[in-house]
Amino acid sequence: MFSASYHRVVFFGVQWWTAGFYLSALVALAIMVWGIWLKVSLWQSGDADPAVIRGPLDQGSGWTLSWRAVAWFFSADCLLALRVLRRGFYRWIMLMLVMWGFLILFAGSLALMVSHDFGTHFLHGVVYYDFKLILNWAGVALLVGLLGQAVRRYIMAKPQEKVYNGEDAFMLILFFAIGLTGFLLQGAGMAAEANRVPELSWPTLGAWVGRQFVAMGPAAAGSWHVAIWFVHVYLALFMIAYIPFSKMFHMYAAPLAAGAAARRRFIRTGGAAAPVPPAGAVAGSGRALKS
Amino acid sequence: MCAMKAEKPEVRLWEGLTRSDLISLDACTRCGQCIPYCPIQEASGQRDISPPEKITMFRQLLSSQRGARAVLFGQRPLDREKLQKLSDALYHCTVCGVCGEYCEVGINCMRLWPDMRHKMVELGVGPFGPQKDTPKTTWEFKNPYGQPHSERLAFLPPDVHVEKAAENGFYVGCSGAYPSKPMVAGAVRVLQAAGVPFTILDDEWCCGFPLWVVGVHDKVEQFVRHNVDEFVRRGVKRLITSCPCCTTMITGNWPRYYGKELPFEVVHTTEVVADALRRGKLKIREYRKKITYHDPCLLARGPREVIRPPREVLEYVPGLELVEMERHGRLSKCCGAGGGIRRANFKMSIDMANIVITDGDKLGVDEMLIDCPACFERMHLAQQQPDHPSDLPILDLMDVISRLV
Missing domain, CATH: 3.40.50.11810 (Rossmann fold)
Structure with missing residues (x-):
């Protein structure tokens, strides 16, 4: 299907803007780091959280055990979002698709950077094939999750749950645009770059998009590739810079809040499990205790 | 709508909020899952005073003081209209905390809302309506009901013996002492029947909850210190509470105002009674x-x-x-x-x-x-x-x- 040395040419068609890209990326990262610093310094200017006074019925050593609870909470409630699962499968699966799709795509971008910029060049042959396959499906997951979230928010949600503002819609559109231009970029690249023709037969959404670009010929596809590259890259860099100034910052703050809640509850209950409220009715209605 | 007083520009919205409070403001995803369970929403259906709206408005106001633009180009005056809307939303709340229980990121709303209300008081847009009288009344009468302090122990049944000093103290609370006498009268009768000797302060003051919950914090420390010192003077090692508001105030906030951990344990009446029943x-x-x-x-x-x-x-x-x-x-x-x-x-x-x-x-x-x-x-x-x-x-x-x- 392809040789062991098969790989993608990074910056295909936009080599002339390589320095511009790195400079832009640096600026975006600097803005993000500055934004995070602003937030963290604001948090640090808050008062220390008051200690929870332990009563005689409290058990356990509190501090040590509570951090164990935080670790559990982080894995179960942040990475797997079990609290959301308990509230409803649809919301949970859409969140998982978006979150893990985004994380995998982010990890893929880091892997590409390590392979290209650090001279390791490990994305060749089968590794590259698997890499593309995983990233393609992560991209599909992201798009499906975003569409699903939009349907839930703007079609399925009950009137009293519709508290979404302009920023909520903007974030959905921004993420979706980044994912969509990613596939368009991939497809245009396949059609424009002669040595990527084998990729057109791969079982990926990018390959399907690429086959749509083939008809216009390599030159036109190349022009589209450059245009889409700029749109995709600068949307992504804008998103990176915008994270600390938007509701997306909950990706950092929510795990901290969830961890603090786990610790607070663990201390005040002496280690009792933290049940998660299910959606709607709570079990127990009509249950009679022993008399 | 409460009347807008002169804005105090020196008020810094983040001061007095805990680190958890500040993180919570950024953690809220506006998922709206708390809304169907909010009693205010169930009774009124006013979405503009829902928990996510309160957090969003506070976050926006805070941003005008500590956001990127404020850091680069200087602070902007607080948006007075938004401030008023936030105040109305915060005071149309029972601080019941159920939003926090349903919150998927675990925001401690039971603490966040009163802390935000405190900022509204500092900015001159709180408390709300008749709540404005609460601080003056509570300080003058030592209870928020404006009832004579001398009648605080009128609930006490004549058949109940109260020690002058004891290891167990019973905190009566204003609501039990005045409008809901049967509750505390029943509690002290049961404690006596369970063989739990206890003392009650002749000069018990309000626990400070009504002040704390409407955001007027300046006199709370005096209420706390008076009560703690009096119980210590009577040799109390364990304080038995009855009222849930007092229980929360004493366990969650008294140490904050007392400056250190309380010199006695705090338990609720039902915990003591359940223990007595267990031990026969x-x-x-x-x-x-x-x-x-x-x-x-x-x-x-x-x-x-x-x-x-x-x-x-x-x-x-x-x-x-x-x-x-x-x-x-x-x-x-x-x-x-x-x-x-x-x-x-x-x-x-x-x-x-x-x-x-x-x-x-x-x-x-x-x-x-x-x-x-x-x-x-x-x-x-x-x-x-x-x-x-x-x-x-x-x-x-x-x-x-x-x-x-």
């Missing part, structure tokens, strides 16, 4: 009734999470059948008495009380037992209104138990 120190007569128990917000969701002890007490009552409400324990509904809303919006608080009473009535029980003087007062008041939907008898748990020991 108290026997209860038959009570052949089918009842439901309404968990008070601040008892079930407060720092001590007193959920199991009242049920344990009920299990020891021969003949009693407990039918749980659909939402109980940490998820129980608010009766509308909390957060000062009963002073600020009478109709809304009565509507909320009626929702809880109706929920109980639907279970086909003989009585609803409660363990909170504020719930007791509000539900009875709701039943005195001309169009009240249910005459389900509302009784206090300790009052009932005291008649069975």
Whole structure:
């Protein structure tokens, strides 16, 4: 299907803007780091959280055990979002698709950077094939999750749950645009770059998009590739810079809040499990205790 | 709408908020999952005063003082219209904390809302309506009801012996001392029957909760220090509380104002009674009734999470059948008495009380037992209104138990 040395040419068609890209990326990262610093310094200017006074019925050593609870909470409630699962499968699966799709795509971008910029060049042959396959499906997951979230928010949600503002819609559109231009970029690249023709037969959404670009010929596809590259890259860099100034910052703050809640509850209950409220009715209605 | 006073530009919105509060502002994803469970939303349906809206408005105002633009180009004056809207939203809240229980990122709303209210007070846009009288009344009378301080112990049944000094102190609380006397009268009778000697302060002051919850914090420390010092003087090693508001205030906030951990333990009456029943120190007569128990917000969701002890007490009552409400324990509904809303919006608080009473009535029980003087007062008041939907008898748990020991 392809040789062991098969790989993608990074910056295909936009080599002339390589320095511009790195400079832009640096600026975006600097803005993000500055934004995070602003937030963290604001948090640090808050008062220390008051200690929870332990009563005689409290058990356990509190501090040590509570951090164990935080670790559990982080894995179960942040990475797997079990609290959301308990509230409803649809919301949970859409969140998982978006979150893990985004994380995998982010990890893929880091892997590409390590392979290209650090001279390791490990994305060749089968590794590259698997890499593309995983990233393609992560991209599909992201798009499906975003569409699903939009349907839930703007079609399925009950009137009293519709508290979404302009920023909520903007974030959905921004993420979706980044994912969509990613596939368009991939497809245009396949059609424009002669040595990527084998990729057109791969079982990926990018390959399907690429086959749509083939008809216009390599030159036109190349022009589209450059245009889409700029749109995709600068949307992504804008998103990176915008994270600390938007509701997306909950990706950092929510795990901290969830961890603090786990610790607070663990201390005040002496280690009792933290049940998660299910959606709607709570079990127990009509249950009679022993008399 | 409360009148807008002159803005105080020196007020920094982040000061006085805890680190958890500040992180919470960024953690809220506006998922809206708390909204269907908010009692204010259930009673009013006003989405512009919902929990996510409050957080969003506060975050926006904070951004004008500490956001990127403020850092680069200087602070902007606070948006007065938004500030007023935020104040209205914050004071149309019972601070019941159920939003925090349903919050998927675990925001501690029971602390966040009062801390935000404190900022509103500093900015001159709080408290709200008749709540404005609370600080003056509470300081003058040592209770928020404006009742004579000399009548604070009028609830005390003549057959109950109170020690001058004892290891157990009983904190009466203003609501029990004045509008809901049967509750604390029942509690002290049961404690005596359980063989628990206790002392009560002749000069007990309000615990400070009514001030703290409306955001007026400047006198709270004096209330706390007076009470703590008096109990210490009487040799108290364990303070027994009755009222959920007092319980939350004492366990969660007194150490903050006292400056260190309290020199005594704090337990709720039902914990002491359950323990006495377990050890066979108290026997209860038959009570052949089918009842439901309404968990008070601040008892079930407060720092001590007193959920199991009242049920344990009920299990020891021969003949009693407990039918749980659909939402109980940490998820129980608010009766509308909390957060000062009963002073600020009478109709809304009565509507909320009626929702809880109706929920109980639907279970086909003989009585609803409660363990909170504020719930007791509000539900009875709701039943005195001309169009009240249910005459389900509302009784206090300790009052009932005291008649069975």
